[in-house]
Amino acid sequence: MSDQKVSMADFESLLNEQLLNYRNGFDPGERVKGVVTNITPEYVILDVRAKREGMVPVEDLTSPEEEEVRVAIGDVVDVVFSGMSNGAFLFTSKISSKSAVDRSFQDAYSRGMPVEGKVEKEINGGYEVSVNGQRAFCPFSQINLFRQDDEVYIGKTFMFMISEYDHDERGVNVIVSRRQLMEQERELQRLELVEDLFVGMIAPGTVTRIMEFGVFVDLGGAEGLIPTREVAWARDAKIEEVVKPGDKVEVEIKALDWDANRISLSLRGAQGDPWDDVVAKYPVGSVCIGKITKVERFGAFAEIGDGVEGLIPISKLGNGRRLMSAREVVSEGDEIELQVEEIDTERRRISLKPMDRRFEKLDTGELSVGSKVEGFVESIQPFGIFVRLSETQTGLLHISETEIPKGGNPAAKLELKFPPAEKITVVVKSIEGERIALTVPALWESRSGSEEDEVSISAWNKSNASAASLGSLGSLFDGL
Numbered sequence: 001m002s003d004q005k006v007s008m009a010d011f012e013s014l015l016n017e018q019l020l021n022y023r024n025g026f027d028p029g030e031r032v033k034g035v036v037t038n039i040t041p042e043y044v045i046l047d048v049r050a051k052r053e054g055m056v057p058v059e060d061l062t063s064p065e066e067e068e069v070r071v072a073i074g075d076v077v078d079v080v081f082s083g084m085s086n087g088a089f090l091f092t093s094k095i096s097s098k099s100a101v102d103r104s105f106q107d108a109y110s111r112g113m114p115v116e117g118k119v120e121k122e123i124n125g126g127y128e129v130s131v132n133g134q135r136a137f138c139p140f141s142q143i144n145l146f147r148q149d150d151e152v153y154i155g156k157t158f159m160f161m162i163s164e165y166d167h168d169e170r171g172v173n174v175i176v177s178r179r180q181l182m183e184q185e186r187e188l189q190r191l192e193l194v195e196d197l198f199v200g201m202i203a204p205g206t207v208t209r210i211m212e213f214g215v216f217v218d219l220g221g222a223e224g225l226i227p228t229r230e231v232a233w234a235r236d237a238k239i240e241e242v243v244k245p246g247d248k249v250e251v252e253i254k255a256l257d258w259d260a261n262r263i264s265l266s267l268r269g270a271q272g273d274p275w276d277d278v279v280a281k282y283p284v285g286s287v288c289i290g291k292i293t294k295v296e297r298f299g300a301f302a303e304i305g306d307g308v309e310g311l312i313p314i315s316k317l318g319n320g321r322r323l324m325s326a327r328e329v330v331s332e333g334d335e336i337e338l339q340v341e342e343i344d345t346e347r348r349r350i351s352l353k354p355m356d357r358r359f360e361k362l363d364t365g366e367l368s369v370g371s372k373v374e375g376f377v378e379s380i381q382p383f384g385i386f387v388r389l390s391e392t393q394t395g396l397l398h399i400s401e402t403e404i405p406k407g408g409n410p411a412a413k414l415e416l417k418f419p420p421a422e423k424i425t426v427v428v429k430s431i432e433g434e435r436i437a438l439t440v441p442a443l444w445e446s447r448s449g450s451e452e453d454e455v456s457i458s459a460w461n462k463s464n465a466s467a468a469s470l471g472s473l474g475s476l477f478d479g480l
Contacts, residue, residue: 023050025188026081026089034091036075044071046079046091054079054089057111061093082114109165114181118157119143127153129160129176136160142177145186146208146218189221197263199253202270207247210239217251217265224263226251233268233307235293243267274307275348281305282340287355290338292330300326302338302352310350312338315379317354318420322380356391367393371428372441377418382411385418387426387438395436397426401443 026032026048034046034054044061046054056079063070071077079091092113108115117131119138126139138160143153160176167173197203197219205217205224215226232242243249252269255262282288282304290302290310299313314326323329330336342351367373367389375387375395384398397418404413418424427444429437 023048024192025185026050030081032079032081032091033076034079036071036073036077039069039071039073044069044077046077048079048089048091050089052088054091056091056093080114082112109162112161114159114161115176116157117160117176119153119155121154131160131174131176134172134174136162136174136176138176138178142179145179145182186221191221193219193221194258197253197256199256201253202250203253205249205251205265207243207245207249210243210245215239215243215267217249219263222261222263224251224253224265226265226267230254230266230268233271233274235303235309237306268307274305275345278305278308278350279343279345282308282343282350284340284343286340288338288340289335290352292332292334292336295326295330295332297325300330302336304338304340304350304352308350310338310340310352312352312354316352322420367428367431367436369428369430370444372425373428374423374425377420377422377424380411380414380418380420385414387424389436393436395426395428395438397438397440401429401437401439403440403443 032048032054034048034056036044037047037053038045039058042058043055044058046056048054056077058069061069061071061077077093079093082090082092115131117129117136117138120128120130122128123137126137127143129136129138142163158178159181160178161180162174163177163180164173164175203219205219207215208218208223209216212228214228215231217224217226228239231237231239249267250270251265251267253263254266254269255264257263288304290304290312292300293303293309294301297314299311300317301309301311303309312326312330314323317323317326317329337355338352339355340350341353344350373389375389378386378388378394380386382399384396384400385402387395387397389395399410399414402414402417404410404417425441426438427441429439429444431437
């Protein structure tokens with residue numbers, strides 16, 4: 001039983017290996033060697049080492065003298081691919097891609113067989129094509145599936161289908177189309193794509209056209225659209241700076257609708273999501289250059305990398321000054337130095353703040369009660385001022401510690417005396433955990449003097465207590 005399983009597995013492996021070497025399709029006019037496997041009243045069936053069998057009309061392989069098929073099963077024949085017929089590859093043996101056409105235009109037209117022609121020159125409305133020494137006309141629209149530079153075709157030889165054939169007083173009029181053959185091949189490729197493509201896969205393609213709304217890409221049998229938003233991760237990327245017609249690209253399949261013949265693609269999706277390594281690339285505390293992309297009432301968005309944006313809250317933009325709008329300090333397109341404060345990968349959000357180099361010159365050292373330090377006014381509240389002492393330390397200068405007289409608008413009075421972002425000198429009044437209470441030097445010095453006086457008076461009282469007792473005793477002695 002196990003031997004049988006092994007042999008079946010080996011057979012499947014050999015079969016898959018053989019299928020890998022089989023052709024999916026052929027180019028119009030391509031010469032192929034095929035082995036005759038069957039002969040029917042209408043067709044000679046060939047093995048052309050492809051995933052579909054080949055067929056040649058019986059009359060193509062019939063001897064005109066004896067009117068009998070001149071091939072037998074097992075014979076190898078040279079044939080030329082001409083198109084598809086009922087899901088099989090259709091070949092002919094009477095037209096060569098390397099020699100002159102063996103049959104007349106009439107026969108090729110009536111049978112729908114391809115002919116070989118050389119594009120001689122461009123004429124009004126199309127090209128002059130030479131077929132077996134005879135002149136034919138190919139319109140611009142029929143030379144290719146997609147419009148290219150007209151000079152690309154001059155002097156080249158292609159296979160054509162005869163789309164129109166008639167006679168008039170001037171002779172034979174022949175109109176040929178290369179596009180018909182290409183569409184036949186394309187239909188075959190499309191059938192392959194229907195089986196092979198799936199949403200989420202990365203597929204190769206060729207850029208065919210660039211429009212205002214996106215980029216069209218030929219997948220080899222079907223055309224898909226990359227919407228503008230899917231061209232690049234960068235918000236302000238210009239399509240023409242990313243791709244151009246003829247570029248070979250890899251795209252991600254975003255949606256497939258074969259009934260409507262619509263395929264949605266993504267160029268940026270095939271390049272990977274920049275948020276996958278955002279933590280490693282922009283760790284908390286790191287400094288980067290950001291470009292302002294959008295300004296809102298609550299702050300400004302800045303792009304720090306292709307497809308990676310963060311928010312600068314309005315409270316971080318004014319250097320302590322109250323802003324009515326972020327536009328007071330930044331505009332779209334501005335580039336500023338930023339520091340990453342927080343990253344939320346699940347919600348794809350980054351909190352940023354402008355890098356303030358002012359603190360690099362501040363040397364607060366180890367803070368202690370009574371130490372005199374410098375800081376910058378960060379924000380003003382009705383109850384006092386927050387003073388930034390370093391990158392990580394902020395203290396509160398309470399309004400009671402500012403010698404501001406009572407009455408009126410306290411915040412306005414504080415702002416007048418301590419302008420936002422101004423450097424001021426303060427004294428550490430107390431430290432409780434992360435809370436640092438501050439005072440102004442004048443108040444600290446006056447309080448320090450008062451405490452010294454109290455200490456002196458207290459010491460004097462203690463020293464005079466014994467003196468008073470001795471004085472009383474002396475008085476007693478005097479009395480005696």
